[in-house]
Amino acid sequence: MVTLSQWLLGEHIADEGILAFPLGISERYGVLLWYTHRYGDEEHVDLAECFTYFKAWPEPLYTELDQALQRAEAVRIQPWYKTPLSVVFGNLVKDARNLPSRDVSRNPILKAIVAYLSTLVNEHAGQQADTPSNMLVSSLEASTLLGCTTDEVNRLNEHGYLQTAFRLKLHQKVESYKPIYHLRDVLTLRLTHMQSSTDGLNVFLPEW
Secondary structure, three states: OHHHHHHHOOOOOOOOHHHHOOOOHHHHHHHHHHHHHHHOEOOEOOHHHHHHHHHOOOHHHHHHHHHHHHHHHHHOOOOHHHOEHHHHHOOHHHHHHOOOOOOOOOOHHHHHHHHHHHHHHHHOOOOOOOOHHHOEEEHHHHHHHHOOOHHHHHHHHHOOOOOEOOOOOOOOOOOOOOEEEEHHHHHHHHOOOEEOOOOOOEEOOOOO
16 A cells, blocks of 8 residues: 555655654554564565554554453453453563564554553442453563563562462562563553653662
């Protein structure tokens, strides 16, 4: 599709959705690769459908996530506080991490995901019952949502700012892909942060 090709080359073609974001060329290609990875393959991409999807952004993704949440609610056999986010939404957060920038102001995919999950947490704020806001995220997912490194997530845990969902053994090391934090705790922590002016990552605690 000529219009989408023009957008990929840096032209302004629309004022709606992702197409209106002030993205660099590498970031635009990153968005297209994200779409291809999620909905098709590199050899068979429906550019017309892709254009429509991007123009309506973020509603198509939010509709898809709502449906995934409803399916999980209908079939889950574990409580939410034992359910990993990836079981419900797949590699949603991990894939957004792989785009050229992890700064939400330059990563419209991650920005939309953070907004959706933040709304999900806010909708259940203050509720005593087990809710989807209690889903578990890994250190890798937490670092993506917080906009920091996995090392800093570990420091936040060591200093008591981010509690694990269950008690770990003394000096126990947990792989970065293991779900151990509650989604609500991670996104609540995101509300208070300092951002580095050099790389767009957030700095919560110094290394010393």
